[in-house]
Amino acid sequence: MQVNENFEPVIVAFCCNWCSYAGADLSGTNRLNYPTNVKIIRVPCSCRVNPIFILRAFQRGADGVIICGCHPGDCHYTSGNYFTRRRITLLYSMLDFLGIERNRTRLEWVSAAEGAKFAAVMNQFTEDVRKLGPNRRLEDLRCRKQ
């Protein structure tokens, strides 16, 4: 695949309110850089993320989707992220099975204290998606910007 040097991917990050969103906040107050490509959507818990959200993000122009939640065992609602883990594992496996590039999807555990980790994860993920190029296999042609 031809790599377009100027390609700026759109990354949608679903962040849990209690850990990862606060982690993103901390990375900001610590003046750590993470790419502006990342669009954060705050969710009450990572297990609020419905598979439809992920597909919809791809439909509407995302090139990569990342879900961030509290570390297993630290869920604000006790067990939400355990369910997330199973669901998202199966969903990502299914997307892979359908031939969607596996590096377009990711799940990371980021606590409220891990501002540095948040920035590092976002930098890394954005770079990985940038290498893949624009999302073509799971896009809706009607939504492509003319």
Place this chain on the structure above:
Amino acid sequence: MFRISAEKLNDLFDRIASKQTLYIPVDREDKAAEYKKYESGMTLSSALNTVRSAKDFFFPQTENLAEFRLSGKTIEVKDIRSEHEDFVIFGVRACDARSFGILDSVFLSEPVDTFYKNRRDHGTIVTMACTRPEETCFCTTFGINPTMPGGDVSVFPDGTGYSFLANTEKGKEFMAEISDMLEEGNPAQLAKVQENTRNILKRLPLANLKTDSFGGERLMKHFSSEKWAELSESCIGCGTCTFVCPTCQCYDIRDFDTGNGIKRFRCWDSCMYSDFTKMAHGNSRNSQLERFRQRFMHKLVYHPSNHEGEFGCVGCGRCLSKCPISMNIVKVMKALEDK
């Protein structure tokens, strides 16, 4: 009548495809046939008919009608209509050819559906006479003669070649383009093939199905029949029958928000669906019985009532072979007919 031998058929396809887009039925990997845009080397399917009907060419499953763009407080409406390019559909069976007439009576009556008309004007229909009807065929019930399939040009296979006959002005133009590839036909051989087909038609298991008990004047009798409950009890409410049907013409118009504008499109709809004709007040047909009844009443009673006795079914048999629970118009007709 002019003829081409079977070996030269692909040369003919190449010739047609060099001038306009040509669609022919081809076999898929799973042995089911579907219309495909002709590319050199494709083989004409030997199947009797395609899974999806030929109505797709004039009334596609989805098509865009208009676009809207919003900027500030203004809405720009974009007319996206454009002249369709000329195309040829080859190998349409008599049942599907008749279905175009039924669609015409809906889409070309006032107000004319310009999207449909555009496609219709630019399409040349080359039909193919049937020689091996299936047990699910009952086109003769609706007065269709599969040995004389109609369309702009009729093609008659005789085992070793194909004879061509132009039926319309468009058909004559089409024939003129290919006349140098055709040779003199053999009417005697063709007559034999047709005679053979007619004999098979008489032996079809559904040959005795009659429409006498149906039509516009039978509305109340059929509508209030007690048989509907039993007929519809196992209907799962899918749209298979509707979507493989060559004459079903109901559609829905929807808006899709692309994030940077609106695309207004229409798509096939099925009276079997729970949200069919849903309006602000709710739904007019709330049970599967009513939805099921709607489909068959439309074909056997409402359509003939509105269109001079013309039934909304062509007996192609697609719903007979595709319904997940094998409930179909033949069973409905047999249950409702005068005993």
Place this chain on the structure above:
Amino acid sequence: MQEAMIKRAKELLADGTVNRVMGWKKGEFVYDTTPAVFETAEELEKEFVCNDFTQANLSKYLIKESRKEGKILAFLKPCDTYSFNQLLKEHRIIRENVYVIGIPGGPKLDMEKIKAKGISGILDVKNENFTLKIETLYGTETMPFYEAVSGKCADCKSKKHVVYDELIGEDGDVLASRRFDMVEKLENMTSQERYDFWRGELSKCIRCNACRNVCPACTCENCVFDNPKSGIDQKAAADSFEENMFHIIRAFHVAGRCTDCGECSRVCPQNIPLHLLNRKFIKDINSLYGEYQAGADTTSKCPLTDYDTDDCEPSIVHERGVE
């Protein structure tokens, strides 16, 4: 078999154990059998059929039927009993109102496989020592029985009835089937090959919803794809994305609940191998969270409503197999 079933059904109707019988009804041809409810001995005598083509799974109908007045007799094949059990687990069927008679399963035949051999104008099909003798408008044809066996029976997972009140015939065992072979084959392809495979298959979809409506696991009162408030209600796949969306979400929604009865692929008018999506989930669940067969019992927890604190991380997907 058919005679024994009719005889037993008539007895149960006569002694008042049940007031209706759920089975299959004869059609115009040998193969077009329709699920039906019978109320009298005469109807049973005249129209009841159980032959090589009675493939339809009756379990889903029992959701509604079990809510009607009186008890209904249902004839269930082994695969249907798994669906029935799963529906019991989800409190969709009222068990007290159904009298289940387990009947031997297939292998059942698929008319499309016979027609794919180029045999047309089929008037009758007889099984003579595993050779099909097919009467057609164009003479008699023969073909091996096993070549016409339907896809769902070819990969049979179990001949065991997991729930019944009585049995006609012997109960069988869970089989060591090779049903995951095709999934594995796809897993071993490259990402591009898999993409091309599924694009080829899913682009055939006409969105008739037959797979959803026939599925015994799809029992939502209002499907997300029919609900205008969901924002993804679609009547037609206007873009290839929507084809993917519908099938991914549908498969995901039945993940952990799909018993692999094979009805989705059976009813697909376009012959899309939809069961492969469900089997991929089943295979993943088995390998990641332990062997699980939906419908095998009514007490165990569904793998997706359960968890283990040391479950694997999703990154496992990114690490295994071929990219």
